[in-house]
Amino acid sequence: MREPGTWWRGKSTPAKIETYTRWSFHFFAVIEFFTAGLPAVGELGPRLGGLLLLMVGVHAVLSAVTASRALDWTRGSRARPVRLIWAFTAVTAGFAVTALAVSAAAPDREDVRSAAGSVFAVVVIFGAGILALAERDRRRVLAVVAGFSVGAGLVSLALGAPVTTALVIALVILLGASFLSFTSVFSVWLLDAVYELDAARETRARLAVAEERLRFGRDLHDVLGRNLAVIALKSELAVQLARRERPEAVEQMIEVQRIAQESQREVRDVVRGYREVDLGAELAGAQGVLTAAGIACEVTGEVSGLPGEVQSALGWVVREATTNVLRHGDAGRCAVRLRVREGNVVLTVENDGVLDTAADRADGPGRDSGSAAVSRGGGSGLTGLRERLTAVGGTLAAGPVGGGVFRLVAEVPCAVAGSGAAS
Numbered sequence: 001m002r003e004p005g006t007w008w009r010g011k012s013t014p015a016k017i018e019t020y021t022r023w024s025f026h027f028f029a030v031i032e033f034f035t036a037g038l039p040a041v042g043e044l045g046p047r048l049g050g051l052l053l054l055m056v057g058v059h060a061v062l063s064a065v066t067a068s069r070a071l072d073w074t075r076g077s078r079a080r081p082v083r084l085i086w087a088f089t090a091v092t093a094g095f096a097v098t099a100l101a102v103s104a105a106a107p108d109r110e111d112v113r114s115a116a117g118s119v120f121a122v123v124v125i126f127g128a129g130i131l132a133l134a135e136r137d138r139r140r141v142l143a144v145v146a147g148f149s150v151g152a153g154l155v156s157l158a159l160g161a162p163v164t165t166a167l168v169i170a171l172v173i174l175l176g177a178s179f180l181s182f183t184s185v186f187s188v189w190l191l192d193a194v195y196e197l198d199a200a201r202e203t204r205a206r207l208a209v210a211e212e213r214l215r216f217g218r219d220l221h222d223v224l225g226r227n228l229a230v231i232a233l234k235s236e237l238a239v240q241l242a243r244r245e246r247p248e249a250v251e252q253m254i255e256v257q258r259i260a261q262e263s264q265r266e267v268r269d270v271v272r273g274y275r276e277v278d279l280g281a282e283l284a285g286a287q288g289v290l291t292a293a294g295i296a297c298e299v300t301g302e303v304s305g306l307p308g309e310v311q312s313a314l315g316w317v318v319r320e321a322t323t324n325v326l327r328h329g330d331a332g333r334c335a336v337r338l339r340v341r342e343g344n345v346v347l348t349v350e351n352d353g354v355l356d357t358a359a360d361r362a363d364g365p366g367r368d369s370g371s372a373a374v375s376r377g378g379g380s381g382l383t384g385l386r387e388r389l390t391a392v393g394g395t396l397a398a399g400p401v402g403g404g405v406f407r408l409v410a411e412v413p414c415a416v417a418g419s420g421a422a423s
Contacts (some may be wrong), residue, residue: 009404012330014194018075021187025067029060029179036122040115048102048112052119054096059123062088063130070133074188075195085134092127096120099157104159123172124148129144129180134190145181149174177408205326220267227263231256277320279303279311283336286322295331295351301338306345310414314338314347315387317396317410320385321349339413347410352403385410 011019037056041049065087103116128148128204132141153170157163184385234256241249260369280303290297303311318336325331331353338347386396 012198014191014198017194018071018191021191022068022071024187025071025130025184026064028067028129029064032063032122032126032185033057033060036119040119044115046113049115052099052102052115055098056119056123059091059095060126062091063126067133068128070130071188071191073134074136074192080134085131088127089131092123092131093419096124096127096152097125100155100159120152121169121172121176124152125176125180128173128177129184129376132181132184138185141181145174145177148177160336173207201326205323224267226262227259227266231259231263232257268418272338279306279315279338282315282318286318286336289322290325290334293336295325297334297336299336299338301336303338307414309392310412312343313392313394313412314345314410317347317385317408318349321408325349325351325353343413345412345414347412349408350401350405382408 008016008019011022033056037053037060040052040056044052066081066084069078069084072078073080099116099120103113103120105112128145135141135144149170152173153166156166156169161169232254238249238252238256241252280299283299283303287297287299306314321336325334331351334349334351336347336349338345340346382396382398389410389412392412394410396408396410398408399406
């Protein structure tokens with residue numbers, strides 16, 4: 001069974017904000033019911049108060065449904081609910097007029113006027129705020145607010161309210177509807193901005209991978225392009241000489257062999273240069289990239305004195321861990337620690353962007369990190385890291401450690417010269 005809270009922690013940041021936005025507007029319906037519906041029953045009794053309670057209840061439920069469908073439309077998951085919008089507008093107007101009529105029908109009863117007036121104001125204000133969710137044009141939102149305000153004043157006058165009272169009612173509706181409409185518009189804007197930022201972060205990660213592939217491809221092309229062309233020409237020449245039984249064919253093939261061996265050596269040099277990374281540069285780059293992505297990153301430890309092979313292996317660990325934090329998690333904090341312990345260099349990377357389950361905590365950081373990687377986004381990144389570390393006698397452990405924290409620990413044996421890394 002899933003523990004309480006894992007459903008929420010398992011969501012990405014945009015999904016969390018969308019869920020929060022949806023339930024905020026659903027909570028508006030609850031507020032509407034308890035601030036206008038229930039007090040009417042207490043003040044007017046079960047008959048008239050029950051009628052007003054029923055009106056508010058129906059309007060609150062319809063508000064929640066309309067808000068949900070409108071948010072689906074803003075996210076592009078469904079068509080604009082035009083019929084529902086018109087139905088909600090008609091119900092809002094009808095209930096508002098009914099509440100004003102009830103208030104006007106009992107001018108001598110202050111309790112009736114107060115309860116019915118509250119129902120009228122709440123229905124109109126919340127109705128305008130919900131309708132603002134279903135509009136992308138800001139001018140239309142202003143028109144909705146102004147229309148509800150003017151309509152409330154005119155209906156009040158038509159039902160016999162003094163001009164001063166009608167103006168006060170219109171002003172109250174204008175202020176309340178403006179506030180809720182602004183809340184609706186701002187909520188949609190914030191939700192769209194969060195999704196766009198998340199998409200931009202994913203795009204940046206993909207572009208970084210694509211740029212590295214292009215660089216590697218250019219290096220291979222520069223190394224192999226000329227040599228392969230020479231090999232092709234000399235091979236063709238050797239074929240022609242061999243057909244003529246010329247001894248120079250052997251010399252040409254010897255030259256082809258030499259160029260092929262040279263090309264093989266150059267390719268190894270390119271691949272070696274691609275694989276060997278500078279640990280200090282990788283740590284600085286990881287901190288910069290994570291900070292730019294809105295993730296607080298703290299790096300501690302010294303790189304000076306570490307052998308090149310150790311720096312290269314641990315640099316790849318930092319690169320892979322940073323990529324996983326950006327692409328597979330929802331982290332807000334990341335800590336990278338480098339230290340020497342009993343002749344071993346230990347690199348620890350922790351972030352708080354993973355789903356925390358009972359099984360994860362039971363397994364701990366010492367479990368098979370390869371399966372952990374697959375469960376969190378697929379790929380064989382950690383498997384490749386383990387192979388690199390094994391080549392220098394190192395080990396790798398990764399997995400959740402509780403509290404939504406994912407920890408990756410790489411340990412490589414090293415005799416540090418001089419001061420070495422900070423312990």
